[in-house]
Amino acid sequence: MKRTTALPRLAWAGIAFVGALLPIGAFADDQDVRDYRVHVMKTLGEQFAALNQIAKGKAPAADVATQAQVLNIAAGMAKIAFTPKVPGGDAKPEIWDKWDDFSKRLDELVAATADLAKAAQQGGVAAVTPKLGGLSCKGCHDDYRVPKK
Numbered sequence: 001m002k003r004t005t006a007l008p009r010l011a012w013a014g015i016a017f018v019g020a021l022l023p024i025g026a027f028a029d030d031q032d033v034r035d036y037r038v039h040v041m042k043t044l045g046e047q048f049a050a051l052n053q054i055a056k057g058k059a060p061a062a063d064v065a066t067q068a069q070v071l072n073i074a075a076g077m078a079k080i081a082f083t084p085k086v087p088g089g090d091a092k093p094e095i096w097d098k099w100d101d102f103s104k105r106l107d108e109l110v111a112a113t114a115d116l117a118k119a120a121q122q123g124g125v126a127a128v129t130p131k132l133g134g135l136s137c138k139g140c141h142d143d144y145r146v147p148k149k
Contacts, residue, residue, distance in 0.1 A: 034089035047071035068120035072113040
């Protein structure tokens with residue numbers, strides 16, 4: 001009788017799920033938290049760049065739904081990355097002073113990227129391209145990110 005590998009896969013999926021629910025601060029020092037935020041935010045930027053390449057016909061159109069889904073996942077991780085409320089890095093202190101506004105903007109980003117992912121799944125590049133213009137990081141970066149030197 002052949003053994004199935006489904007149980008180990010389910011176990012790893014459960015471990016990953018529980019790990020995602022734990023606050024990052026429960027196992028990381030402040031620099032780890034800041035580094036994690038940087039990685040998550042860079043992922044967002046890279047996914048926007050990849051989708052823009054696809055929209056311009058410079059990357060495979062077949063990848064649009066996957067790239068949009070990854071963007072949505074990264075957007076959801078952004079709020080988790082900032083939740084420990086560790087100051088420093090590129091984050092202005094205003095993030096935590098105005099947490100309700102910042103948090104609301106992240107929630108809006110998640111909703112917008114979910115809509116984008118759904119559009120990509122249903123309508124491909126043609127459905128995604130007009131929506132990309134409505135997604136911008138500038139407003140949040142102007143208010144909540146230390147300007148690059």
